[in-house]
Amino acid sequence: MQTDKPATIKEIARKLKISTSTVSRALNNHPSIGLITTERVKQMAKELQYEPNQTAIFFKQRKTFTIGVIVPYLAEPFFADAIGSIEQYANEKDYTVILSQSFDDEMRELKIIQTFKRHRVDGVLISLSKSTTDFTFIDTLRQAKIPVVFFDRVPKRTDVHRVFSDLSTGMREAIEAFVNRGHQNIALINGPDTMIASQERLSSFQDAMKQHNLPLNKNYIVSTDLFADSNEQAMETLINLPDRPSAVIAFNDMVTLDVMRYLRTKGLVLNQDFFFISFANYPGWEYIDNPPMGSIEQYPRKQGLRAAEILFEAIEQKEVLAAQTVVFPSKLALT
Incomplete structure (x- = not known):
């Protein structure tokens, strides 16, 4: 029976x-x-x-054999690539990955972290939302003995584990590529001013322009909240300038995709009226007939893998692991 x-x-x-x-x-x-x-x-x-009986195993070993991963958007190719590396490494460690997306919302991000804490994940990997300014959750996770590693979008502090890309190297190469092709009026479509990633892009842009003795026109620096309508509005601002730029550095490839669509509605031609270089090196560019001039590689797979390695090192270490910062130089990839 x-x-x-x-x-x-x-x-x-x-x-x-x-x-x-x-x-x-x-x-x-x-x-x-x-x-x-x-x-x-x-x-x-x-x-x-x-x-x-997994509950009994967890109780005995004081581990749930799960890690939590938070990214702004799972659909973005950059984060999809990073997650691929993370899951592969976690699988080698016999761990399950719980994925969640913040949708670039700080409060949602905090709720996810609290949920991970309640479910006693053994560690957390985070790429911050564009609006995150409150980092008190770091101490909350520390008190719960849950290690956390930040990747790509990281806080500006050295007491936490961070893995990210140095944007200045790719930015210098991008400005140099524009200059070598005769461009002098170069604009920047940046992200929200509160984002550390936006601040880094702006600083790198200004430094690269100065290195080439190019004038910094404040009208050529516009910001977007990274949503489609705001990306289009930023481009419209540049189009309407009496002395509009011929070349543009965009915050990332998703911004460029929105702007490319908008240019077509205005009868403007990419790589003729405007030339673009952006960040993230979108893999889909090779399937587009008229792609942007280039994109800056930030190595999501390498970032994801190294972040996972540090996290598991922290999980397996009996004592608190000293904060690590790993930086991958970005690199321009011409299309």
Whole structure:
């Protein structure tokens, strides 16, 4: 007679006429248990469709074998690539990854972190939302002994684990590429002023322009909240300037995609009326007939992998791991 009641170690032990401790050790490949006994136990477990009691395992090892990952948008190719590396590495460690997206909203991001904490994930990887300014959750996770590693969009503090890309190298190469093609009037469509990533782009842009002795026209620096209508509005501002720029650095490839669509509605031609270089190196550019002039590679796979390596090092370390900062130089990729 079949029953829906799950099989237990006691049931396996009773059928094989051995102790429950022997069954437990055999299921965990303990060296004190002989090969024949181990095989008998595993075969019986298979026949009874035995599944380990995860709650008991978690309680004993004080681990849930899960990590939480928060990114602004799962659909963005950059984050999809980073997550691919993270999941692959976590799988090698026999961990499950719980994915969530903040939709670039600080309050949603905080709720996700609180949920991860309640469910006792063993660690958290975060790429911050564009609006995040409150970092008190870092201390909350520390008190709960849940390590956290930031990647790509990281806080401006050195007491936390951070993995990100140095945007200045790619920016210098982008400005140089424009200059070599005769462009002097170069604009920047930046992200929200509150974002550290926006501040880094602006600083790198200003430095690169000065290195080439190019004038900094404040009208050529516009901001967007990274939503489509705001991206289009930023481009419209540049189009309507009496002495409009011929070349544009965009915050990322998603901004460029929105702007490309907008230019077509205005009868303007990419790589003729305006030339673009943006960040993230969108893999889809190779499938577009008239792609932007270039994109700046930020190495999402490398960032994701290194962030995961640091997180698992922190999880496995008995003592608190000293804060690590890993920086990958960005690089211009011409299309």
